[in-house]
Amino acid sequence: MLRGELTTQLLRWRTLIALLCLAAVPVAAGLSLASSAGHRNGTETGLFGASPFSALNHAMAALQFIGPLPLPIAVALLAATIASADRDWGILRYLYVAPVTRTRLLGTQLAATAIATVIAVLTVPVAGLAAGTVLFGWHPFHVIGAANLTTGAAAVRSLAAVGYLLLCMLAMAAIAFTLGLVLPRGAEALAAAIGFVVLASVLNGQGALHTVAVVLPVHYWQNWAGLLDATGASGLGLGSLVQTATIAGCVTASWAVLRRRDPAA
DSSP: OHHHHHHHHHTSHHHHHHHHHHHHHHHHHHHHTGGGTTSOOTTOOHHHHHGGGOHHHHHHHHHHHHTTTHHHHHHHHHHHHHHHHHHHTTOHHHHHHTTOOHHHHHHHHHHHHHHHHHHHHHHHHHHHHHHHHHHTOSOOBOOTTSOOBOHHHHHHHHHHHHHHHHHHHHHHHHHHHHHHHHSSSHHHHHHHHHHHHHHHHHHHTOGGGHHHHTTSGGGGTTGGGGGGSTTOOOSHHHHHHHHHHHHHHHHHHHHHHHHHOOTTO
16 A cells, blocks of 8 residues: 555656755755855855855755745645545545555555655755755865864764754644645645644744744754754754654544544545
8 A cells, every 4th residue: 555655646746846846946056056166155154154165065055945945845745645635536435445444544644644755855955965066076064163074973963954854844744644634625735734834934933922933843943953053953852842742643633533534525
């Protein structure tokens, strides 16, 4: 079942276009900064300012740029589609009467969602590394306002950063997946997921609403950037806890919904 689910979903045109758009961002950004290779990106600070110094710098800067909105949208698209496809195609009732338990169906769809999320997240740094290697070369990881990172330290911190962001995107996928089961159509689930991200981002920027923003997973999505910046990382533990709680809550809700859903839904 898992192989069929992945083959069906990952080879759809909308999925391929979404992944291509994710990969195109670091490539386009690299081309725009090609003339600044080995130098600071204007007056920018942090990862953006150090982007033209090396391939890894560029890859991580691209991940920070695309992480707040384009990446969650792509992840939500994949998750909502996987959750709602059987119902949208009118085959949900046939799956219920076939020798496929609801637990197995849910497990297969969640596994497919997780794999699709991993692919979406890794598309950005892989494309960034490829473009950065060609345009900027492979040099020590540059940190503005601090010493360059050694190869080992840069690799460990980058893997930790990608892992943390992957956990955040799995939480986003879990939200979109649950919406895909609850709402009548996949398009409605995607719209609701995007609305959630936008609203949470707005709340996150309002100091007066800080107490509301801190309970939302979006509030912690960019905490990983400090791992590769002179400012240092903070809040990763709490952020990981919030993402994990979000995933657990959504999976529980998805099981409750699928367990009671009318086959004609």
